[in-house]
Amino acid sequence: MGDAPTISRKKFKSVLRLSLLLLLPMTISGCWDQDEVNHVGFIIAAGIDSTQEDMVHLTIQVFIPNPTSGGPDEGGGEGRLFTYMCSGKSIPDALSSLQNKLPRTLSWDHTKLFIFGEKLATLGLKDDLDFLFRDVESREQANFLICKGTAEKLLNSLDDPNTYDTLIRIGEMPSVNAYNMNYVEESISGESGSFVLPIADTMSLSSSKTTRTVLTVKGTAVIKDAKLIGIINDQKNKGLQLGFQWLHQTSLSRNLTITLKQDGGKITAKLVRRKLKLLPSIRDGVWRIKIRLKLDADIVQNSSSIDLLTPADSLRALETRFNDEIEKYLLQTLDEVQTNMNADVIGFARTFHKIYPRQWKKVSGDWDSVFQKIEVTMDVNCTLRKPGIADIKM
Amino acid sequence: MSGMPTGDPNSDDSKMQAKVSGNLEENNRILKEIFTDCGDVIFHDFLVAGDRHAIALYVKCMVNVELLDRNVLGTLKHLESGDFASLNTTRTLIPLSDSHVVHTIGEVVHEIMDANPVILIDSLEGAISLGMTQFDMRAVEEPQAESVVRGSRDGFIEAMTVNSSLIRRRLKTPALKFINFSVGRYSETKVRLSYIQGIAKPEVITEVSDKISQIDIDGIVESGVIEEWIEGNNYSPFPQIQSTERPDVAVAALMEGRVLIMTDNTPIVLIAPTTFWSLMQSSEDYYQRFLIGTLIRWLRYVFFVVALLAPSVYVAVLTFHHEMVPTTLLLRVAKSREEIPFPAWMEAFIMEVTFEALREAGVRLPKQIGSAVSIVGALVIGQAAIQAGIVSAPMVMIVAITGISSFMLPQYSMSVSLRILRFPIMFFSAIVGLYGIVFCVLVIISHLCVLRSFGVPYLSPLAPLDMKALRDTLIRAPLKKMKRRPTFYAKKP
Structure with missing residues (x-):
């Protein structure tokens, strides 16, 4: 038993050598995909429209924390959700041109809602869905919605101070919850290729004599082969x-x-x-x-x-x-x-x-x-x- | 085993090997030479049977002088000269139950140093050693480091003889053995190996006693020195020997088939072999009802992981894996991190180091200044730090929960190893995120799988798997259900 320490010393040396070896590749890889939360702008909702032929118009609502606006006790606050708009031949095109102008890295990690404009949906969602499935590392619980008119108009019309909270909560509604990225992926690659998505709309609420426009869900959109073929509204x-x-x-x-x-x-x-x-x-x-x-x-x-x-x-x-x-x-x-x-x-x-x-x-x-x-x-x-x-x- | 000094480097061996001759003058001269400048050694000349010279030698304040004067010197004075026919006859006439005859100068020196007074009588070869040790010792008190709500309140003290008696009182069997060792060239510290014959594995007993005999050191100051000498792997961050100051824990270990290593002048008793799981257990697990014992045990396992990984996971998630945090929480965290100038890993590092410093400061400070540390500590890790904009509020939470978690571990040595491991994991998580954490955890687990404590795999009974013994690991089964001793500790019946 007296030689036990020498054995472990040898072992220790080999472990040390091995771990040094493992450390080396880490130094060459660097921290290039490191993103501190305070250097990131979280896209909470994205609206995708088609404007002209072959052009995509992207409207994103980005959460940027503003610590001076309120104390740590304050929940939601005004001026923390910023709306950016950009156009390009594709979503990544539009995004990269926007990214060049912004100091913060735009992150899809917490995107809750993807809203597609009526025109784009009628023309076909194939191009944009492919990007969303392929590259965007958002949660698969992100919800997909169709909206009448343009998504830009819808997102811009929201003037409720708690918009970001509403955007987060709306995905938790039972009527929206099931229609997430996972559902769309499964349906598109499934047997029939047809599925339904909820329709996003606005609703006016009045609180203390001011009227606010908030996001809501009304009706059902029927999608076949990644194209919008019918909208079923409550009223209709x-x-x-x-x-x-x-x-x-x-x-x-x-x-x-x-x-x-x-x-x-x-x-x-x-x-x-x-x-x-x-x-x-x-x-x-x-x-x-x-x-x-x-x-x-x-x-x-x-x-x-x-x-x-x-x-x-x-x-x-x-x-x-x-x-x-x-x-x-x-x-x-x-x-x-x-x-x-x-x-x-x-x-x-x-x-x-x-x-x-x-x-x-x-x-x-x-x-x-x-x-x-x-x-x-x-x-x-x-x-x-x-x-x-x-x-x-x- | 006791008695023979392992060689006093101060004197040459031949002098120590020399017999105690019948010439008192000569003996006196030799001993006086050995004890030159030892102001605490008393040489007391006295006369017995009228005209015969004798010397009593002892170390001041380590001997019951009253007893020596009254029982021994008083008796010797009144003996007839016929009673001094041989040393053994004289010895039997002294009314003292613990006395024996020693023959060499070395033995005499050793007995004196061991706080046994020695009496040399003219024209008699040899000397009488009297077991009259008495010195000041602390009373048996409640253990400071291992307090329990339910359980005995006595703890080991510095005197090993008392410690042995605390154990013997709980195990009234001749199968409980104490093997004495004397370790340290100068200190000649008494070390006792204790086990229950028939339960402890003979190979463990031999291994431990071999390793203790091989210790080659000037002096043992505390049992930690012994621990470091006999543990299998010095380079592992994990303790391979358990330590305790509670006699009930020591006795429970003995009955599981483990051995105790008791060291004189320290209240800390070592228990070997040990496993990862036994270091996660508290004696109270067995004193409370089994449901509570199981619950608390699991709480401890969970917070072990928290203590090890909480800051690293926080750094990894905030730096690489934002999608893992619920949105509302992340946005809140992002808001609180907004004005912090440092990246998350540096924030975590600053806070963890500060916390470790505070903890260390709190341990070392005199009790009177202790409250000052807690006041300053609350400022450093608290609202003031957040308001100063150095750290964010969630980070303070993480550091606090990590601190609390590490205090939950019943064995201090285990929480120390967690403190060591936390920093490399934080480093890796800051570079490569969760991948780095997984990598570190795998390295730690594989190390634990390889580690052995006196032949017992460190993770047993989980690896190698022993389903029967798991009932005292994953849960604390009712005592009626645990009829067999843990096979990885105890000898097979």
């Missing part, structure tokens, strides 16, 4: 909008209500749980799909004459009425999707691919025409759970 068609929400597989939103007119009053149910299942079948060359939608809902309003608290199972009777109502919305949506737009945004292609891989391979080149011919049946089964606490007839 409420039922269609609702149908999209029911049918969207990844949407986490539970904030869905449905109102019936029945027995001289209104009955409103609020969604609690939702289970969507697509059951494909191919028989005799006919492609069929069954949409099975299971819903749990609570009654939140009932001004009709039906007494929901009596032992007589009036809730069960109501369920069929709700089933019919929901089915009506769904059929309307499917008609729009299948016949008018011919965009498989619900994911029929993926379902068939999973269960009938060989048959799907044969038709995958001609999916659009197959999709239009798919026979859809509905199986909506909604369960009403709670009738509410009190039922006072007025």
Whole structure:
């Protein structure tokens, strides 16, 4: 045991030599990708528009901390979100010309929202999406939105002092959350290539007699082959909008209500749980799909004459009425999707691919025409759970 | 084992080897020569049996003089001349339970230095050594460095004999062995190797006693000197020997099959072999109920990682990986970093070094000035530093949490090694970010895998894996469930 120290000394020397060797490449690499947080301008939101032929117009909202504007206790403050605009043949072109003028490194690390203008989206998002997927090292949770008009106008119209906070929070909304970079990547490379994105819009809020414009989300944009093919707005068609929400597989939103007119009053149910299942079948060359939608809902309003608290199972009777109502919305949506737009945004292609891989391979080149011919049946089964606490007839 | 001096470099060996002759004058001369200028050695001439000369030799203040005068000198004075037929006869007549006859000058010198008074009687060869050591010692007090909420309040003191008794009181078995060593050419410090026969591994006992015998040094001042001599790898930042001032910890270690190395004149007892996990345990883990023990143990593991990596991760994330921080937090951090002139790594370095300095200053200062350090410390690491614009508020938080985490480790030696390792990791993280941290952690883990403490792998029972023993590592299983001794420490039954 007496020679143990000499062995470890040898070992120590070899470890020392090895670590010195490992240190050397570090010195030649330098710290070129080092970026202190206070040398960085974080792009919180980016709006992408197309102005003229082959030109991209980029509007970015950059967070630049301004420590003198307030103490450490102050949360959001005015004058910390700066809007920059630049144009170029492509986004990187536009960015590099902007970067040359700025002392801070622009960073995509915390970009929350990518907003595409209507015109650009109609022309095609391919070029810009490729850049965003390839080079931008933002989180994949960054949300993608389409806006009516130009994104520049939308971003510039926001005059709420808490804009940066709103921009961060809006991505956390259930109706926006699911439509992130990961979703777009998956959908574009997926079977159908069609997907939906939420539409960004502005909303006026008044607080202490001043009116502020804040960002909000209204409606759904349908994208096929990276091109905007249709916008479904609340005003235009409420039922269609609702149908999209029911049918969207990844949407986490539970904030869905449905109102019936029945027995001289209104009955409103609020969604609690939702289970969507697509059951494909191919028989005799006919492609069929069954949409099975299971819903749990609570009654939140009932001004009709039906007494929901009596032992007589009036809730069960109501369920069929709700089933019919929901089915009506769904059929309307499917008609729009299948016949008018011919965009498989619900994911029929993926379902068939999973269960009938060989048959799907044969038709995958001609999916659009197959999709239009798919026979859809509905199986909506909604369960009403709670009738509410009190039922006072007025 | 005791008794024979390992060679006093001050005198030549032949003089020390010489027998104590019957000529008292001669003996007196030789001893006086040896103890030249030793003002604390008392030579007391007295007469026994009327006319026979005798000398009592002892070191002042290390001997119970009252007992010596009354029991020994008093008795000898009243003995008949027939009682001095042989030294052994005389010895048996002295009313003292601990006495023996020594024969060489060297032995006499050693006994005197060892605080045993020696009596030489004219015309009798040899000398009588009397076990009457008595010197001032600290009372058994509560250990300063290892305090517990629940557990015994006695701690080891500087006197090794007392320490042995504290252990013996808890283990009333002849299987508990104490092997004595004398280490140090000048200091001749008493070192005791203690183990339980039948539980401790014989190879560990031999290895430890071999290594102690091989120590070649002028003097042992503290057990740390022994630790450094016998540990396997001096270059490792990790301690390979555990130390304690608590008898209950020492006894628990003995019952696990580990050995103790006790050193005279220090309250710190060494425990070997040791593993990474045993250095992360506190005796209180076993005194509290097992759920609490497990919880606290995990808290310690988590904060071990925090203490090691917190500043490095902060630097890496803020310099290279902004996307890892939640946006709201990052924007807040960016705002607070806005007016700081230094890059994050330098900020972290300044703060960590300052904190280490404060800690060191706090340890070394007299207690009366201690509060001054804490006042100044609160200024340096606190709001004032932030307002001065030298460091940012999040950095102060990081340094504070790192400091608290390192205080959570029950073994001081372990928290010291963390302090050493923190800086290279910070350096690498400042150059290459998380990659550097991963690199450092891998190096540390592979080092831990290789490290051994007296043949026991440092990471056992995790590596090599011993599922049964893990119940006292990952959790603290209920005592009823832990029926077997840890196989990596104890002899196989």
